[in-house]
Amino acid sequence: MMMKRLKWMKVTKVYNNDGPGLRKAEFESPEYARVKERYVHIVPHCSIVGMMMRNDVYKVCLSDKENILGHSILTWQVSGDHLIRAARSAHSKEIERRLWRWLDNHNDEERKKVTRAVFGTIEGCNIADTMSMVKLKNIIKLIRSAKELDKESKDLVLGLLKDVATK
Numbered sequence: 001m002m003m004k005r006l007k008w009m010k011v012t013k014v015y016n017n018d019g020p021g022l023r024k025a026e027f028e029s030p031e032y033a034r035v036k037e038r039y040v041h042i043v044p045h046c047s048i049v050g051m052m053m054r055n056d057v058y059k060v061c062l063s064d065k066e067n068i069l070g071h072s073i074l075t076w077q078v079s080g081d082h083l084i085r086a087a088r089s090a091h092s093k094e095i096e097r098r099l100w101r102w103l104d105n106h107n108d109e110e111r112k113k114v115t116r117a118v119f120g121t122i123e124g125c126n127i128a129d130t131m132s133m134v135k136l137k138n139i140i141k142l143i144r145s146a147k148e149l150d151k152e153s154k155d156l157v158l159g160l161l162k163d164v165a166t167k
Contacts, residue, residue, distance in 0.1 A: 017039040018071050021053035024103070044070035045086040053103070062086040068130045071147035102152070114153045121145035 011050035014157055021041070032039075036057070044063035049071045053146060061083035063070035072078075077084040102109065124145075125138045132138060143158060 008133060011035065014039045016050075016055075017073055018043050018047055020049055020051040020081050021051070021055035024054055025060055027054035027056075042083070043088070043092075044076055045092065046070040046089050047092050048095050051092060052099055054100075059083070060086050060088050067091070068133055071130050106153070110150075110153065114149060114157065117153075118142070119156060 001135070005030050015038060016039065016159045019041070021027070022032060030041055039057070041050065041058035043058050044065075046063055046066045047060075047070065048068050050058065062077040062085070063075045065075040066089075106114075119144055121144075123135070123140050125132075127133050127138055133142075147154070149157060
């Protein structure tokens with residue numbers, strides 16, 4: 001235990017580049033509280049992925065793409081040696097609200113079911129990046145995979161796909 005604590009004391013920064021954030025239990029944990037000041041979460045203004053789970057402190061940068069396409073760090077706007085700051089879009093905030101509500105109303109098994117369905121389909125479609133995800137044929141495959149889910153999970157997945165496809 002002491003060795004583990006000493007290792008964490010050496011960490012000066014932890015960077016999360018539009019990663020999904022933390023589960024509620026981890027977000028509220030004493031371990032996170034100890035590293036919170038060193039945790040740097042950077043999200044694009046249109047973040048979807050970075051808002052999937054809990055986070056409270058993040059830096060927002062401008063992306064030249066919208067929705068899921070803004071997840072690619074290659075779309076983030078830079079001036080000199082720093083990212084161009086921005087405010088989160090209303091669309092990103094709405095997706096965050098819906099995701100958190102869904103997460104708060106489902107247990108780990110239900111979350112695993114949805115995650116496996118979505119990511120299993122993504123892998124099955126050979127989707128390797130966000131640009132491939134928004135191709136019509138892949139969106140259709142993802143929609144078909146949602147048929148295996150309960151109504152609320154299906155509505156969430158289909159709603160997110162609609163948001164990605166129409167914005």
